[in-house]
Amino acid sequence: ESAKLTLDPAFEVGPVERRLFGSFVEHMGRCVYTGVFEPGHESADDGGLRRDVIELAREMGVTAVRYPGGNFVSNYEWEDGVGPAPERPTRLDLAWRQIETNAFGLGEFMTWLGELRAEPVMAVNLGTRGVSAARDLLEYANYPGGTRWSDLRVKHGVREPYGIKVWCLGNEMDGPWQIGGKTADEYGRLAFETAKAMRRVDPSIELVACGSSNMRIPTFGSWEATVLEHCYDEVDYISAHSYYDPVAGDRATYLASAVEMEQQIQGVTATADHVAAKLGSRKRLKVSFDEWNVWSQSLFEGEGSLGWAHAPRIIEEEYDVAAAAVVGSLLITLLNHADRVGIACQAQLANVIAPIRTEPGGPAWRQTIFHPFALTAANARGRVLQVEATAPVMPTERYGEVPVLAAAATLDEGELSVFAVNRGETPLPLAIDLRGLPCPTGISHVTVADDDPAARNTERDPRRVEPRAVQGATIDGDRLNVVLPPISFNVVKAS
Ligand code: AHR
Structure with missing residues (x-):
């Protein structure tokens, strides 16, 4: 999904x-x-x-x-x-x-x-x-x-x-x-x-x-x-x-x-x-x-x-x-x-x-x-854009069905930043439709994620969890495609 x-x-x-x-x-x-x-x-x-x-x-x-x-x-x-x-x-x-x-x-x-x-x-x-x-x-x-x-x-x-x-x-x-x-x-x-x-x-x-x-x-x-x-x-x-x-x-x-x-x-x-x-x-x-x-x-x-x-x-x-x-x-x-x-x-x-x-x-x-x-x-x-999102949902005890995706976007002089969380336990392909925005030429994707969602930074191992670049983001006309790792925070930038 x-x-x-x-x-x-x-x-x-x-x-x-x-x-x-x-x-x-x-x-x-x-x-x-x-x-x-x-x-x-x-x-x-x-x-x-x-x-x-x-x-x-x-x-x-x-x-x-x-x-x-x-x-x-x-x-x-x-x-x-x-x-x-x-x-x-x-x-x-x-x-x-x-x-x-x-x-x-x-x-x-x-x-x-x-x-x-x-x-x-x-x-x-x-x-x-x-x-x-x-x-x-x-x-x-x-x-x-x-x-x-x-x-x-x-x-x-x-x-x-x-x-x-x-x-x-x-x-x-x-x-x-x-x-x-x-x-x-x-x-x-x-x-x-x-x-x-x-x-x-x-x-x-x-x-x-x-x-x-x-x-x-x-x-x-x-x-x-x-x-x-x-x-x-x-x-x-x-x-x-x-x-x-x-x-x-x-x-x-x-x-x-x-x-x-x-x-x-x-x-x-x-x-x-x-x-x-x-x-x-x-x-x-x-x-x-x-x-x-x-x-x-x-x-x-x-x-x-x-x-x-x-x-x-x-x-x-x-x-x-x-x-x-x-x-x-x-x-x-x-x-x-x-x-x-x-x-x-x-x-x-x-x-x-x-x-x-x-x-x-x-x-x-x-x-x-x-x-x-x-x-x-x-x-x-710059400015916060409204995000129209469709995403698979996950059941929660307190809030019923909740989308696995949380996202916000800002635009500053042609530079778009999308902030996205995948709450789900599996990778989430995300397509970002850029209506009315100029076709980007450059795209980057950084994530905070780990194979072990319980991973921490400690005095002994202070850099165990750090943001890392994710390869594989693509531009297809006015659509950006990325894959969000399980339980992750992500920033996708396009300009
Ligand atoms: O941040 C800890 C405490 O949480 C604050 O002192 C109080 O305002 C809140 O209950």
């Missing part, structure tokens, strides 16, 4: 939004400490930033980074992390029951981000704190000078304001696990008042309201509706989070995880548009899918199982080739919804459910899921 894609440059989804290639650095486990920051490491610069990790994050094409959490932010006092490092307090982090030294804070993060050449997506604490701390942080970060908090930044050696554009109003405030969690009405009011104050400090900012922390939480949909009735006019985005579990459910369901991401995007946008209709507003919100990834969450015993340690090893998931295919299909889904998803952050960047792994005092290496991210960030350019 084979699959077919029809592409026509007249039918497009919208521009490729660069913020879709975001990542996430939380003060959790070893993401910050011994991940991006490790003073004394042989690759660390004078500020303790690991250059090996910066190089890998650049290679990944990360464009935006959410910080400092996550659940961590809901009990974080940002003032602890600025100013002379020796004077910073050591605190208890209640989210992950960690010892937080505050050796890394806003200044270190912004320096690191400058090296990466990426944009911040900054979260404020609406768990244990509120309007006042958010206002002060924004004044510290974005106000030029001559006031209490902006002068403190200058005193800390940062003359120019950071000019941080995107701000998340809290994190997963619907979750019973969240320190300082809220009801939808409580949070909606707080988000409105915080947004109002923050916009008075800096009207140019973009604000993200917390949507549901996942689609299975019983308040999904009603949470977004209630929250947005309070703060619709004050915000620009509503967030979505989701983790796809390789352990829970059958393998076919897992490989079809992107079906659920699509349902979630549709559910969140429909709810936001419903509130717009009720309010008579013509404004449309975008989704900030600011936490997504594969995570064997069903194996996690919960925050209560953690002890008090600094930089403990928490959820250091090792990813296989199947995970790379799932991550690729999630990126494809984000691209196909680029008209409504404006920001997306893979959670997280280093060590904690992450594409980059490090060892303290040791090397850094690319996990399998690094590759679909890097290939998509590098090749998705």
Whole structure:
């Protein structure tokens, strides 16, 4: 059986939004400490930033980074992390029951981000704190000078304001696990008042309201509706989070995880548009899918199982080739919804459910899921085209029959990139019909696949799984023919 894609440059989804290639650095486990920051490491610069990790994050094409959490932010006092490092307090982090030294804070993060050449997506604490701390942080970060908090930044050696554009109003405030969690009405009011104050400090900012922390939480949909009735006019985005579990459910369901991401995007946008209709507003919100990834969450015993340690090893998931295919299909889904998803952050960047792994005092290496991210960030350019696909289907326990093919396409000045996942266990011949596109003269096909879908990259064997070129792609008039290996992520380029 084979699959077919029809592409026509007249039918497009919208521009490729660069913020879709975001990542996430939380003060959790070893993401910050011994991940991006490790003073004394042989690759660390004078500020303790690991250059090996910066190089890998650049290679990944990360464009935006959410910080400092996550659940961590809901009990974080940002003032602890600025100013002379020796004077910073050591605190208890209640989210992950960690010892937080505050050796890394806003200044270190912004320096690191400058090296990466990426944009911040900054979260404020609406768990244990509120309007006042958010206002002060924004004044510290974005106000030029001559006031209490902006002068403190200058005193800390940062003359120019950071000019941080995107701000998340809290994190997963619907979750019973969240320190300082809220009801939808409580949070909606707080988000409105915080947004109002923050916009008075800096009207140019973009604000993200917390949507549901996942689609299975019983308040999904009603949470977004209630929250947005309070703060619709004050915000620009509503967030979505989701983790796809390789352990829970059958393998076919897992490989079809992107079906659920699509349902979630549709559910969140429909709810936001419903509130717009009720309010008579013509404004449309975008989704900030600011936490997504594969995570064997069903194996996690919960925050209560953690002890008090600094930089403990928490959820250091090792990813296989199947995970790379799932991550690729999630990126494809984000691209196909680029008209409504404006920001997306893979959670997280280093060590904690992450594409980059490090060892303290040791090397850094690319996990399998690094590759679909890097290939998509590098090749998705210009405009996203609508894809008309026909493909064989496979049965799944959770979603019924699902096509074995997931695909997206972008076109940039005559250069076509097709991103395709074969979820099936057999090779999938794919014909790509290029209606209205000039006949290509050059074609290339790169895949992330392996004879063993459980193959992984490890410290000992860090290059076991890498993208490789596939021979045999053909051009037949205005039709491209390729064969997608079983359980694979692929990029086909034609120009
Ligand atoms: O990314 C790990 C955690 O997952 C985040 O802290 C939280 O927001 C989510 O539940």
